[in-house]
Amino acid sequence: MIIELSNVTKNFSGFEVPAVNKVSFGVEAGQIVTLLGPSGCGKTTLLRLIAGLERPSDGEIVIRGERVASKDSWIPPEKRSVGMVFQDYALFPHLSVEENVGFGLKDKKGSKAKILETLELVGLASQVKKYPAELSGGQQQRVALARALVRDPAVVLLDEPFSNLDMSLREKMRRDVTRIIRKSNATAIFVTHDQEEALSISDKIIVMNEGKVEQKGTPREIYEIPETTFVASFVGQSNLVDGIIDSDGKSVITDLGTFSCQHQHTKGKQPGDKVTISIRPNSLKVDPQGSIEGIVEDVLYKGDITDIVVRVSLDEKTYNLLVHVNPERIIKRGDEVSINIMPTCVAGVAK
Amino acid sequence: MELKFSDIGDKINLFRKGQLTWPFKAPAFILIPVVFVALAMSLPLFYLIIRVWGAEDFLDLLLREQTIRVLLNTVALAGAVTLSTITIAVPLAWLTVRTDLPGRRIWSILTMVPLVIPSLVGGFAFVAAFGYGGIVHLFITDLFNISYNPGIYGFFGAWAVLTLLSYPYVLLSVRGALLGMDQSQEEAARTLGQSPWQIFWKVTFPQLRPAIAGGGLLVALYTLSDFAAVSLLQFDSFTRVIFLQYRGSFNRTYASVLALVLVLLTMFIVSLEMRTRGKDRYHKVGSGAKRKLMKVSLGYWKWPALIFCTIIVLLALVLPVGVSLFWLIRGLIQGEVFILRWEAAFNSFYAASITAIVGIIVALPVAILSVRYKSKASSLLEKVTYAGYALPGIVVALSLVFFGANYASSLYQTMPLLVFAYIILFLPQAMGSLRSSLLQLGPNIEDAGLTMGCSRFKILRSVTIPLIRPGILTGAALIFLTTMKELPATMLLSPIGFRSLTTEIWNATTEAFYTRAAVPALLLVIISSFSLWILFSQEEKSY
Incomplete structure (x- = not known):
């Protein structure tokens, strides 16, 4: 297991019900895992907990064998081996494609080749000098992905990555992004509320509702053997x-x-x-x-x-x-x- | 937020036991500067309280007949000005937004422009027009060879000047409410069989009430903290009496007592004003074309409407600029030597530049803390830095004079202490633009940096600051321009022999050398036009 969560709970002050409630699951290296659930089910919070952008109230998160969050240990996001693709991509508008991708790289010399290699992987090698505003939505998405992949993180976290794209492009980007992730042997966790998306891209789906895990399993298991009435009615009809x-x-x-x-x-x-x-x-x-x-x-x-x-x-x-x-x-x-x-x-x- | 000392003790105990987490999420390089800023900002009020507390005859002073009289004067003036500004501004707003008034666009600009007249200039112009040795006085004494007392001083003059200077605050907020109103609500009311008149009272007006209240409270606040206009028109409201008590050196403790009462009064108004404002206003308007608002046809009523607009613009805008020009030209004809002391212009520029630079360095961590690391504790710290919003200039100046004289005599009447006072007063000026640029930036972009392995400090330096540069420049410009216009703190705290544009106007007006005030007054109008232009272009951007 490259990532392991056990009993992760997150309470936000002012809310009685925890946003994330005793969630446990593991992700194996190279897997694509999807957190699926309706809006407000805690899936984005869970992703931010793994990234280190939020601190769990209870439970433990282990990334590559290192305990990054628990009662008595805390590794801040910048010291974790994670890459994240944000829903709005969060590209730095004042930096070029190349500078965006290289932003987190320390070693200046080696990074040049690494940046180019990653941009080639996402098919943007010809756009290195452009600025985010000059790119199409799909291209921005791929810059965001390259930026998340460039440091070879233990896991790439993608928060509703396709929700900002229109229908016709979404399908294509879904295929492209999963292909790129598979090709780079990265481990990925997607967050989505689109059951069709979850079924088509994942090795494993974790269905969430009201902060809790309803069911974990392969897409086929989730669709064919729903364990709860929630899963049965949320995933497919x-x-x-x-x-x-x-x-x-x-x-x-x-x-x-x-x-x-x-x-x-x-x-x-x-x-x-x-x-x-x-x-x-x-x-x-x-x-x-x-x-x-x-x-x-x-x-x-x-x-x-x-x-x-x-x-x-x-x-x-x-x-x-x-x-x-x-x-x-x-x-x-x-x-x-x-x-x-x-x-x-x-x-x-x-x- | 209420905080009792016993609560604090409990919290510290909980914290020790590990049952309570540290209330701040911000990194030290943000939190530590903010704590220092908050301490510094609370110094004037804190010291004022200590000083008044220490006085043995505190209660006697407080209950003096003069205190009561000044309080009544001030409240009466604030009330009268607020009412008269509402009476002027609501019809103006309606005429310029919702009717077919001829030249509507030009009127909507012209009626707003008096915002650029600082109260010092407004007071000067009124006195230089109607006061002793003013245009009217000269004209009548020359023409009829009689002497008479211009009856403009006191309540009437202060009320008239402050009304003409501050009605645009109500106009601005009511216009905003009228423009932001959803046309479809009125259309819905029409389809429900309501007449236009019924619609105005049942649908439109109720939605204007918060805007009127908000604008009116701003006017009240303006009146309470104004020093220049009431002093030049010799009306005994708090700011003038505090200044006279201090200058006269009869009883400086009494000046502090009065200052404290004034602070309580302004804080009360500020708390009301904050309540009318609701939460952050930085929501973007949804996409989609906005439909034009229906215009009411005025018919023959357009003539009285035009006369009304003309009178307001003549009094509030043409008069102050015209009077300044009159005295300038007269001075040029008579060969007056001191049309403008360059030294004063340079001093104002110099002090304002330093204040802008230091102010923005100080404001940035506060803005970041308040936007990015929201918590009860951080919003308390932020509120403290808004002290200058509630503290009239004369109060801050007075408190720092005492503080300087007693504890920091090496700083007393030096530039650093003056700049410190300016920063206390004008820090909130920069907060608005900094906060809104941070809000618009959104936290994701900084989180992205964190997930790429960069430290928070690096992200601040190479992502946040470059991206909010427009907000930083705007904030700095606003501090600069407001500092240029400041009078009471400049008079009380500036180094000996320091002349500024504002002190020039003040001295010239009180000595009735109106020619010498003309150029500085015109310069101040130009300067404040810039700050207004910045504010408005910034507001446009946020939509």
């Missing part, structure tokens, strides 16, 4: 259905049928215990043979996919299920449809 554990101790009986959840978070539960399951919209299929019948409430055409909301009225309860359908299929509001649930993609959720 999800239909949450209540049920109870069957007598085999594994399957879950719900109004919509009985599912044997492959990935269970139902360990330790007894038959008859209440649980919630998450059914992703892409595991629901409109199928004339389908066992569940309902009426189409809403049709949301999105180009590459169409979302429909199907109202299923059962004896006691009504469910509004979100279903992905192929946009070639013409479905109107009010249509009666049958749907099928593919049992492999149903996950039990420990609340």
Whole structure:
């Protein structure tokens, strides 16, 4: 582990609830880790704690084996081996690209080559003499990245790095930045509230809510096996259905049928215990043979996919299920449809 | 923030036990200078309190009939000036912002320009026009060969001069409120079936009240701390009586007692003024085109409106400049020798330059602490450095005179002590521009430096200071220009034989040699035009 956090807590004076609440996780060298969560969940504070721009109220942070923050040790940010890319890039407007990147380098002679090498890596070798104001948003972003990478830090911290870019550029920069980070063998921690971004760039995602870690795992684990209803509904869309554990101790009986959840978070539960399951919209299929019948409430055409909301009225309860359908299929509001649930993609959720 | 001594004891104990963290986050190279600055800034008030406390007859002095009379005089003057400025400024603001007044743009500038007339110049001009030996007096005595007493001295004169000098403060804040008002609110009110008149009273006016209150309190503060106008017009408000007590050397302790009462009064107004101001105003206006405000058509009412604007501009602007020019030309015709003593101009320039340089060095750490390392403790330190905002010049001067005479006789009547007084008075002038440039810079850029392995000192030197250079220059210029205009501290503390532009005007006016005051007065108007121009261009930038 190149970075290890254990029980890191941050209280801000004037707030009763800690901004970061007993957070623990580790990052391995070369990994890209994403802190994902809604705004105000404490992810940026956590990043600033790792950088040393904030001091934890409790807990411990270890970077490359050195304890940088704990009850009785404190290493200030300038002495930590971190690089940071800020949301607004925070480039020095009065310094050229080259001077920006070289700002933190001590050794004047060796630095020239290092600066050029890093700028080559980010594809800006031809812009060394320019000033930040003369660069496009994407180029500024890459200067910020070069500046963070140039000292070969143990970890590069990126705070919502793509949120200032417009949609069309964002996708490209996402690919470019991850490629550059992979190429330089750097370890990186991203902060984002964009679940799609988190799923596409990370080796590991840490989902946060209200200062706490909700779930850690690979993008696939997070999406396919959400451990909590928060994760299930924040990362991708999800239909949450209540049920109870069957007598085999594994399957879950719900109004919509009985599912044997492959990935269970139902360990330790007894038959008859209440649980919630998450059914992703892409595991629901409109199928004339389908066992569940309902009426189409809403049709949301999105180009590459169409979302429909199907109202299923059962004896006691009504469910509004979100279903992905192929946009070639013409479905109107009010249509009666049958749907099928593919049992492999149903996950039990420990609340 | 209230702080009791027992609290402090508790906190120290907690701190020792390690249960309380050090209340400052700032590095030592910021914190230590700020502590020194705060101590120095609190010296005049602290010493004044000690001196008054030490006096045996403190209570007798305080309850003297004269004290009460001066207090009533001062409060009456401040109240009258505040009311009359509001009466002038609110209609002016409305006419120049929300109506089709002919020449609206020119009027909105002309009605604001009297801000450049320092009170010393305003007082001089009024006396040189209507007082003994003034233009009107000369004219009448020459023409009709009779002698008469110009009845301008006392309350009336002080009230008239201060009203004409200070109404732009209310105008400025009300105009700002009118201009910043959201047109869509009035449109919403219209769609809800309200008439324009109802809209003014129900939607527009309630939103102007804070601006009127804020501007009015600034006027009250201006009146309380003004020395030159009340003294030249011989009205016994605090500043004049304090000066006379000191000069007359009858009872210097009494001067201190009066000064302390004046300080309490100004502090009260300052605290009210701060409450109306709310938090930092440095928010950028959102993007998107701003729609033009609806203009009210005046119709035939435009004639009285034009006459009103003309009278105000004539009295507040044309009169002081015209009177100065009159005496200058008259002096030139009569071959007056002392049109301008170069020595005085040089002295003013010299003292103001030193003050600007030292002032900015002193202000920078305070601004950094208050913007970057906000905490209860740091805001207390910052507040202390605003002492000059609440302390009238005469009070600071008086306190330093006593301090110098008793404890620092080698400094008494030397340049360093004079510069010290100037810095106490004008440090807040630089704080605004420094703070706003730091706020606009944002902390991320400094944090970025930290994550690149640079020390805070290096970041200050090679990132922060270069990037806030415009703010530094503005702050220095404002200190420089305000120092040039200062009178009471200059009179009381300057080295023997030191003449400045302001003391020249003062001496010439009190001795009725108006010709000698004309050029310094015009120079001061030009100087204060510069400082105003800087302030305004800075305000534009912050939007």
